[in-house]
Amino acid sequence: MKYQNLKRYFAALGIVAACFSANAQTIKKFIDPANMDLSVKPGDDFYTYASGNWIKNNPVPAKETRWGSFNELRDFNINAVKTLVEDAAADKSAPVGSVKRRVGDFFAAAMDTVTIEKLGYTPIKADLEKIKQIKDIQGVLDQVAYMRVNGLGGAMFSVGVGQDRKNVNKYMVNIGQGGTTLPDRDYYLKDDTRSVKIREAYNTYLTTLFSLVGNTPEIAKQKAETVFKIEKQFAEAQMSRLEMRDPYATYNKLTVADLNKKTPDINWSTFLPKFQIKGQDTVLVASPKFLASVDGMLKSVSVADWKTYLEWNVLKGSAGSLSSPFVKASFAFTQAQTGQKVQTPRWQRMSSLTDGTIGELLGQLYVAKYFKPEAKARMDAMIVNLRKAFEIRIKGLEWMSEATKQKALEKLAAFKPKVGYTTKWETYTGLDINRNTYFQNLRNASKWGYNENVNRLGKPVDRNRFGMTPPTVNASYSPTMNEITFPAGILQFPFFDPNADDALNYGGIGAVIGHEMSHGFDDSGSQYDAVGNLKNWWTAEDKAKFDAKTKALGEQFDAYTVLDTVHVIGKLTMGENIGDLGGLNAAYTAFKMTKQGQSNEKIDGFTPDQRFFLAWAQVWRGNILPESAAQLIKTDPHSPGPYRTIGAPVNMDVWYTAFDVKPGDKLYKKPEDRIRMW
CATH class of the missing domain: 3.40.390.10 (Collagenase (Catalytic Domain))
Known part of the structure; x- marks a missing residue:
């Protein structure tokens, strides 16, 4: 026509x-x-x-x-966010528990570099010490669950709750592949010039962080080799990005009993409750082959090496939030991968972190002023x-x-369609934010987020969830929700x-x-x-x-x-x-x-x-x-x-x-x- x-x-x-x-x-x-x-x-x-x-x-x-x-607009928005968080941090009269006070306390703690430098790596000492006490493979698995539940992130594989893609009105446990640090499995497996260069930078990063927590150069080098060897095995077992694009290939609904048969050394009946997941007889597994490989590695990798791997997961997840030697090491690794010349200013990183952590509190301030x-x-x-x-x-x-x-x-x-911002703001009830404890705020937020996710089990699917914070310069489509979303941040020149x-x-x-x-x-x-x-x-x-x-x-x-x-x-x-x-x-x-x-x-x-x-x-x-x-x-x-x-x-x-x-x-x-x- x-x-x-x-x-x-x-x-x-x-x-x-x-x-x-x-x-x-x-x-x-x-x-x-x-x-x-x-x-x-x-x-x-x-x-x-x-x-x-x-x-x-x-x-x-x-x-x-x-x-x-995109970057110009994101730059405009992050400066808008900066104005909001700095104003909130400076307003000592904001009532305790108010949106403005919680945003201000979070940002103020994140910008308190004097305290952060003084603490060094003290915030993770207890976590590293706990790993040292592990005695056997069951202890390794228990630590994986402990870390996920207590705000330390995932290790080996991912565990979370999402929609059942073939019955989208129901939430289900989703178990996905994981275990690696480099951005793609190819970096472990290919020997082109760029991959080799990235691996060398990664080895430096590993060695530096292990050294910063008191290991001798020799021990740090050994630990770096151990971590890379384990992660390379994970990479070999992972599905590629192209394979992961097939929604049927990653849809494997298994009873817990059937999953146990595929992983004889992991009893999911007793393991899942340690992730605060109870009463589930069926799970969705993205890659059964990957989990079978993990199970085999539990036999082939020593407990001592697994402890080193778990130490690394604590280190890499925390480094950017510790004192400057850790932050600098993290940025050096980023530089090698991306070519970025100088570290993004702290105010910008912490403004983004505030948005990424308590975005629906900050979002209320953003919408009131800019939307x-x-x-x-x-x-x-x-x-x-x-x-x-x-x-x-x-x-x-x-x-x-x-x-x-x-x-x-x-x-x-x-x-x-969803435009601008959510119709029902998240209140983050139960999330403790303290103006004096930056690292603990992050740990609390991660723990809160995990609990919020797994507590969806057994509840109706929330189709009003927005998915992105208001200042975000992006847009999205969700196939399981059949929805299109446009945050306030992109609705500008x-x-x-x-x-x-x-x-x-x-x-x-x-x-x-x-x-x-x-x-x-x-x-x-x-x-x-x-x-x-x-x-x-x-x-x-x-x-x-x-x-x-x-x-x-x-x-x-x-x-x-x-x-x-x-x-x-x-x-x-x-x-x-x-x-x-x-x-x-x-x-x-x-x-x-x-x-x-x-x-x-x-x-x-x-x-x-x-x-x-x-x-x-x-x-x-x-x-x-x-x-x-x-x-x-x-x-x-x-x-x-x-x-x-x-x-x-x-x-x-x-x-x-x-x-x-x-x-x-x-x-x-x-x-x-x-x-x-x-």
Whole structure:
């Protein structure tokens, strides 16, 4: 259906027409030609054309590993948070137990470096001493449970409570693989130059921390070797990131009795109660093979070596919160992995930590000062538009049968949007926060969080939980909740501005909304139904057609080079690439029903369609350190910014028209080769 004929159809469906009221004087700042490199043909290098001068003028700051639109906005938000936490810490008159007092006490304790330096590693001495007393394998397992329950984090494997993916109205115990420190199993198993360099830095980190708690250089070296040997065995047993993307491969529902048979040296009937999990006869196991390997290691690894491994788990989990020698050692390890030049300032780290630890207390202060009700109203209208646009696109799919379309439309209609912040703030009842005990505050918060999680067992699934704190610059889709979430933090320029023209908002936050909706229909999310259950709703023929399209999209991204011979991994980034392709198409469809979208009036020399795509491009502009780029290719399911900029547009006919992209241009794809999915 041609866009010029859509107006009546949209009106019949009840699409909300966004208001194009901003005047040209206000609009000028939103798409700034000074940030572009107009000497480059958009059809040859759209990324540089749209953002070339901005990229030249915005190198990565020394305290960062990358710098782009997301980072600019996060920087704005962390400074907003700084104002809030410093004000709260300075307000001695805030009533005991009030939101402001608890936030202020947490931040003040985190910034009390005099006390933190004086304590050294005293906060973990008792924990290290407890590990020394372990006598046998049962003691090792008991310590693993003790650490998880008492705020010391997990070791060997993860244990928690989440939805049953095939019965999402029920919470279940989830047991996942774990045990390693390096960001990906490949760093243990591959011998390329970068992996070897990271392992060397890791060995230095291990040795340094063991030395800092009183071990001789010789003993510290031995302990470092012991930890790495154990973690390498864990890495060998782990599923890869690509394997973990298959929701069926990681769905293994086992009775406790059956799990006991797979792990003869771990009696889960008596072990789970030590994790404060009682009365459960069935669990979900991500990787039974991994747990079987752990069980074998209980026989092959000595108790003495397990004690060293547990010591390490206490050390690495605590180092960033101890005195400066530990913090410096942690940062040196981070530097080796990411290339970051200088440590992020303490106020920034502690502001982020406050948000990450008691975010729904801090969030109340953030929303009261920084969140604008008109932003939520505009977002709500845009979500209505995007849902209708997606509906139109599904109905118009030539490759999908009516039977599958009906199921897709049911799922789309069931999407639950969440905008801004939660409707029911978490009170953190029972969490003790003391202005004088920074480390204990963290321990208390970790313990509180674990208890809150496992106490969900036997209760109704809470579908009102927000999942992200208000200052967060992000958005998400949950397949088991079938919900899309947009925290207050992302509802700002360059994603969104209530005063901006529709091209800016639809090319920015509109595409983000569409992206999250598209996750419900990506290679993983499409395997969940309207309720959120892991359940097939596709005909075999339609699924085969969809798989062929995902294969083509994977090949497109595999061809993109990041560093030297390092390429984007199309299968790892598949979900996000589908999100971008579906989201940008849906956003454009919705944009065409606005007053601006139906006009040809230029602003600053650019047509509405050009501004739409330029808004998309400026969201993904950025610079990144090569070390970070190499790491993220292995660990991040998102493609790098330059390829997110072009990955979807080169499959959209309207982009070619907007920028007069012709055969012979470097980014040109023949119409028959353009991937049309959602």
